[in-house]
Amino acid sequence: MHIEIGEISKQFGTTAALLPVSLAIPSGALVALLGPSGSGKTTLLRILGGLEFPTAGRVLFDGADATNLTVQERRAGFVFQSYALFRHMTVFDNIAYGLNARPRAQRPPRDEMARRVTKLLELIQLPDIGARYPSQLSGGQRQRVALARALAIEPRMLLLDEPFGALDAKVRKELRQGLRDIHDTTGLTTVFVTHDQDEAMELADLVVVMSMGKIEQVGKPADIRARPATPFVREFIGV
Amino acid sequence: MGRPFIHRSSMPGLGLSMGITLTMLSLIVLLPIGALLLKGANYGLAGMWETVNRERVWTALFLSFRLSLFAAVFNLVFGVLLAWVLVRYQFWGRRILDAAVDLPFALPTAVAGISLTALYAPRGFFGQMAAEIGWKIAYTQWGIFIALVFVGLPFVTRTVQPVIEEIEREVEEASATLGASRLYTLRHVIWPMLTPAALTGFALALARAVGEYGSVIFIAGNIPLVTEIAPLLIIIQLEEFNYDAAAAIGIAMLLISFAMLLVINLIQVWSRRRIGYV
Amino acid sequence: MSNTSFTGSPTRFRSATEESAAARLVMIVFAFVGLTILVFAPLVAVFVVALADGVVASLKSLATRDARDAIRLTLTIAAISVPLNAIFGVAAAWFITKFDFRGKAFLITLIDLPFSVSLVVAGLCIVLMFGTNSFVGGWLVANGYPIVFALPGIILATMFVTFPFVARELIPVMIEQGRAEEEAALTLGASGWRVFFTVTLPNIRWALLYGVLLCNARAMGEFGAVAVVSGKIRGQTATMPTTIEMLYQEYLSVAAFSLAAVLAMLALVTLLLKTALEIRHADQLATTRRA
Numbered sequence: 001m002h003i004e005i006g007e008i009s010k011q012f013g014t015t016a017a018l019l020p021v022s023l024a025i026p027s028g029a030l031v032a033l034l035g036p037s038g039s040g041k042t043t044l045l046r047i048l049g050g051l052e053f054p055t056a057g058r059v060l061f062d063g064a065d066a067t068n069l070t071v072q073e074r075r076a077g078f079v080f081q082s083y084a085l086f087r088h089m090t091v092f093d094n095i096a097y098g099l100n101a102r103p104r105a106q107r108p109p110r111d112e113m114a115r116r117v118t119k120l121l122e123l124i125q126l127p128d129i130g131a132r133y134p135s136q137l138s139g140g141q142r143q144r145v146a147l148a149r150a151l152a153i154e155p156r157m158l159l160l161d162e163p164f165g166a167l168d169a170k171v172r173k174e175l176r177q178g179l180r181d182i183h184d185t186t187g188l189t190t191v192f193v194t195h196d197q198d199e200a201m202e203l204a205d206l207v208v209v210m211s212m213g214k215i216e217q218v219g220k221p222a223d224i225r226a227r228p229a230t231p232f233v234r235e236f237i238g239v
Numbered sequence: 240m241g242r243p244f245i246h247r248s249s250m251p252g253l254g255l256s257m258g259i260t261l262t263m264l265s266l267i268v269l270l271p272i273g274a275l276l277l278k279g280a281n282y283g284l285a286g287m288w289e290t291v292n293r294e295r296v297w298t299a300l301f302l303s304f305r306l307s308l309f310a311a312v313f314n315l316v317f318g319v320l321l322a323w324v325l326v327r328y329q330f331w332g333r334r335i336l337d338a339a340v341d342l343p344f345a346l347p348t349a350v351a352g353i354s355l356t357a358l359y360a361p362r363g364f365f366g367q368m369a370a371e372i373g374w375k376i377a378y379t380q381w382g383i384f385i386a387l388v389f390v391g392l393p394f395v396t397r398t399v400q401p402v403i404e405e406i407e408r409e410v411e412e413a414s415a416t417l418g419a420s421r422l423y424t425l426r427h428v429i430w431p432m433l434t435p436a437a438l439t440g441f442a443l444a445l446a447r448a449v450g451e452y453g454s455v456i457f458i459a460g461n462i463p464l465v466t467e468i469a470p471l472l473i474i475i476q477l478e479e480f481n482y483d484a485a486a487a488i489g490i491a492m493l494l495i496s497f498a499m500l501l502v503i504n505l506i507q508v509w510s511r512r513r514i515g516y517v
Numbered sequence: 518m519s520n521t522s523f524t525g526s527p528t529r530f531r532s533a534t535e536e537s538a539a540a541r542l543v544m545i546v547f548a549f550v551g552l553t554i555l556v557f558a559p560l561v562a563v564f565v566v567a568l569a570d571g572v573v574a575s576l577k578s579l580a581t582r583d584a585r586d587a588i589r590l591t592l593t594i595a596a597i598s599v600p601l602n603a604i605f606g607v608a609a610a611w612f613i614t615k616f617d618f619r620g621k622a623f624l625i626t627l628i629d630l631p632f633s634v635s636l637v638v639a640g641l642c643i644v645l646m647f648g649t650n651s652f653v654g655g656w657l658v659a660n661g662y663p664i665v666f667a668l669p670g671i672i673l674a675t676m677f678v679t680f681p682f683v684a685r686e687l688i689p690v691m692i693e694q695g696r697a698e699e700e701a702a703l704t705l706g707a708s709g710w711r712v713f714f715t716v717t718l719p720n721i722r723w724a725l726l727y728g729v730l731l732c733n734a735r736a737m738g739e740f741g742a743v744a745v746v747s748g749k750i751r752g753q754t755a756t757m758p759t760t761i762e763m764l765y766q767e768y769l770s771v772a773a774f775s776l777a778a779v780l781a782m783l784a785l786v787t788l789l790l791k792t793a794l795e796i797r798h799a800d801q802l803a804t805t806r807r808a
Contacts, residue, residue: 051412051533071415071533078416084409088431098417101427146413153417245618249700251709253616259608260624263601267676268630271642278645317551324548328541336548338792339556344731345784345791346560347738348636349758350777353765354559357566357774364562365554389555408534415533425536450635453740453758457765470637470741477745482645489641496633 001062001156001189002027003048008057010043017043019213020057025191025206027062030183032200033193035210036236041193042161044210048191049159050074061156077150077188079160083142085134091145092117092130098153120148123182140171147182158183160192164199176203197237201225209233275493278486290487295463296472300491303469306380307448310387315441318395319433325396326403343392348453355386356457378460383468386454391444398440399433406432435510439503446499450492563781567774578772579779586752587760587776593668594756595736598675602736603729606683611717613684614691615699625688631680639677640745643670666748671756674742679732686728687721689803694720723798727791734787738780 003025010018018040025031033041046052048059050071058067066074086094093100095117099108108116121127124144134142143163150158163179164172180203183190194200200207201221209216209224209232217229228234245253279287290296325337343351359366359377369376376382406429414424452470459466469492476485536544567575578584609628613621631639647654647664657664664670698720702712718725740758747754749763757776764773795802 049416051416071412072418072420074416075418076416078413080409080413082407082409084407084413086410086414086428097414097419097427101414101417101419101423149413149417245616248616249703250615250696251703251712252611256608256612256615259605260612263605264609264624264627267673268627268680271639271646271673271677272630272634274646274651275638275642317547320544321548321551324544328545330545332549334792336552338788339552341788341791342556342560342784345734345738345787347740347758347777347780347784349740349761350563350738350780350784351559353761353773353777354562354566357770358558358562364558385555389559392555411534421536446633450638451741452635452637452744457762470635473637473641474745477641477644482648482650485641486645489638492635492638496635496638500633 003157003189003191004060004063005044005048006058006060008044008047008054008059010040010047010052011055016213018047018054021213021215023208023215023218025189027189028187029189029205030180030203031189031191031206031208032204033191033208033210034195034197034200034236035216036195038212039210040213041208041210045159045161045191045193048157049076049078051078075153075156077153077155077158079143079146079150079158079163081162081165083134083146083166085142085146085149087134089133090130091121091126091132091134091137094134094145095120095130095149095152097149116152120152123151123185124148124178138171139167140175143167143175144178147179151182151186155188158186158188158190160190162193162195164194164196172199179203201237209236211236272493275486275489278482279490282483282486286483287487287490290484291491295467296469296488298464299467299469299472300488302380302383302467303449304495306383307387307391307445307451310384310391310448311441311445313384313388314391314395314444315437318392318440318444319399319437322396322399322403326400340393340396343389348390348451349457351389352386352454352457355382355389355454359385359458377458378462378466380466382458382460383455383466386458387448387451390451390454391448394444394447395437395440398436398443402433402436435506438506442499442503442506446496446503449495449499560781560785563774563777566770567778569774570771574771575775575778578769578775581772583751583755583760583764584772584776587755587757588779590668590671590755591737591757594672594675595733598672598679598736599729599733602676602679602732603683603725605680606687606728606732607721607725609684610687610691610721611713613688615696628684629681631677636678636739636741637745640674640742643674643677643742643746647673665746666750666754668754670746671743671754674746675736675739678739678742679735682732682735683725683728686724686731686803690721690724690801691717720801723794723801724803727794727802730787730790730794734784737783 005021005023005025007020007022008018009016009020021040021044033044035041043052047054050069050073054067058065060066086097089097096113099113099116107113117130118127121130124147126141126144129137129141129145134145137145143166147160147163160179164175167175176199179190179192192204201224204221206218207221207224208218211232217224217233224233224237228237291300321336321340325333325340356377357363359369359382361367361370361375361377363377366377374381376385410428411424414428415421419427450470452468452474455468456471459468459471461467461471469488473485473488473492476482476488535541579588613624644665645651647657647670649655649658649663649665654664662669664673698716699712702716707715738758739756740762743756744759744762747756747759749755749759751763755763757780761773761776761780764776
């Protein structure tokens with residue numbers, strides 16, 4: 001899905017989290033929002049997901065105005081930094097949650113649901129953990145379950161907030177490839193937030209460098225490396 | 240060799256603090272409870288059974304338990320609602336409501352008892368209103384129910400409040416991004432998280448209500464077989480110097496308390512297993 | 518697409534983690550109405566009935582011999598039982614948090630026990646232990662120390678029901694504070710008492726005050742257990758709550774409610790101080806720190 005962000009700004013009280021920013025995300029791209037904390041990257045991601053509403057500006061999904069769609073109506077697969085798994089549910093129930101929450105008429109039948117969950121567990125390469133609880137999983141496993149849970153609702157896009165933030169260096173490397181593979185398999189437009197420039201450069205097709213509520217530069221990793229647009233970008237990516 | 244009973248420590252005051260603790264605990268709590276159990280043992284199981292197994296005693300025990308259960312159910316619903324409102328919403332008067340929840344803990348039971356009676360008696364403020372629709376509250380089981388709701392009010396709210404404060408917003412947001420309506424989120428994500436605390440508060444309110452005396456006797460009317468609560472029976476037996484019978488009923492109530500204490504502990508073990516901690 | 522189409526201000530939506538405004542309003546109204554009927558109304562009623570014949574009549578009833586004796590007795594009970602329980606609470610918290618021993622969890626359960634025993638049963642236990650026809654009580658009475666139907670019995674009953682208050686507030690606070698500060702003071706050569714008064718006590722003073730406050734409110738208002746052990750002898754063993762009962766049953770409602778109003782004011786002051794402590798020293802109290 002093609003996403004267009006037009007002149008979006010966000011005030012929290014008197015502080016501006018986002019100055020008016022505009023950005024076009026082509027369908028099927030894997031995009032990194034890169035910047036230090038306080039740069040507005042998470043706010044922008046949450047506005048895309050419908051968790052925050054902009055003070056001004058518009059969001060268009062495939063050309064249609066999505067600004068006023070509620071979070072439920074957006075069908076954005078959102079992976080939280082803390083993963084936000086439901087601790088009282090098994091992995092299976094976590095993944096099936098979005099399907100169970102649908103109105104009865106749209107809910108897939110039980111065996112269809114089980115088939116889909118099993119498929120997702122295979123996709124994240126953890127086929128045998130359906131009966132476990134989140135507290136019995138490692139950090140990396142939790143992250144992948146959160147990803148599977150977001151994919152279960154057949155989202156129109158995938159939004160990830162610091163998806164590797166809570167993991168140690170080794171697991172981080174493995175899961176980067178995992179995300180790339182899942183993106184390539186599903187073909188979903190994917191936006192992830194990170195403060196780690198290596199991660200952004202290695203993984204993304206398109207990198208959006210942000211600072212203090214503004215977009216500093218948008219470009220392919222190689223282009224940004226070769227031609228940093230502003231002194232901030234030069235310093236931040238350390239070339 | 241097993242573990243030593245007390246590990247060596249560089250801290251001073253072992254003898255003194257242990258001495259004070261164990262002496263006072265024994266003198267004030269354990270020996271008196273022991274005296275009750277000893278009395279029961281001397282009286283014998285058969286004797287105790289004979290005392291308890293009378294219509295008046297069964298009726299009182301059953302009445303106390305049944306009305307306590309109703310009051311605790313009411314407090315479960317209202318207490319969770321109150322906890323949610325107090326933690327999640329900002330509104331004028333929130334601090335006052337929050338402090339008011341503790342009033343039943345702070346207000347002496349005898350004061351609460353006569354005050355509730357004054358309100359719900361046929362000529363009282365609420366009693367008059369109820370009388371107009373032919374509803375009698377004071378001196379009926381309704382009166383006992385209201386007094387028990389009053390004394391049990393803080394338990395559920397106070398156990399659930401900290402749990403609500405700890406819920407991560409991201410979990411609720413995750414539910415919304417997966418397409419769940421607010422009501423579905425409350426029912427399937429929030430409520431299961433609150434269940435152990437709510438049940439603990441429920442059991443505490445129930446335990447308190449079963450043994451409650453001061454706030455109930457004024458409004459109850461104390462009619463044998465109709466509005467006579469179990470603790471009152473103990474007092475009546477004592478006033479007739481019938482110590483054996485008083486001990487028998489006392490032990491029966493003690494067993495109910497212990498059973499509920501056990502239930503509370505089981506709930507906590509169960510919730511720790513089920514939800515676990517990351 | 519022209520730039521102007523982006524400048525329209527979007528509709529304000531409620532956040533994903535909020536109920537609708539209508540649902541919130543309904544729940545807040547429920548909370549207000551419920552607490553008004555259940556809590557505020559009984560509180561107000563105490564003062565309304567107490568002042569039914571005017572302030573003068575109310576004050577006069579408090580000046581009667583019965584009322585004065587009851588107030589004096591209740592103050593005496595609190596003055597003896599609260600400090601004793603505070604000492605117990607500190608000692609128990611010290612023992613439990615500064616040493617490692619087997620059966621600690623069991624000991625904590627035993628300390629909490631009075632909370633789950635009916636007050637009447639608590640009174641009954643004291644009567645059976647120290648009453649004239651028990652072994653201990655009989656011996657004490659024969660030697661001129663009656664416990665039941667006398668001040669010592671009332672104090673024992675009061676201490677039984679308020680037993681856990683101080684300890685239960687202190688234990689979590691002292692567990693969290695650990696032993697490092699005390700150990701540091703010991704290595705610097707301080708004596709045990711010095712460590713307690715200069716290191717431990719300043720760290721737990723607000724929690725201690727909090728526990729004492731609740732203990733005191735309960736001690737002065739205790740009725741169920743005291744009703745059983747006191748015998749309610751006017752001028753001798755009638756406390757404020759038992760005197761309220763006697764006056765009420767003699768249909769002296771102004772007198773009963775005036776005395777009740779005094780206790781209600783005590784409850785209000787307790788709540789006020791408690792709330793103030795929770796706001797100003799929240800970080801040093803167990804009760805408010807669970808979050």
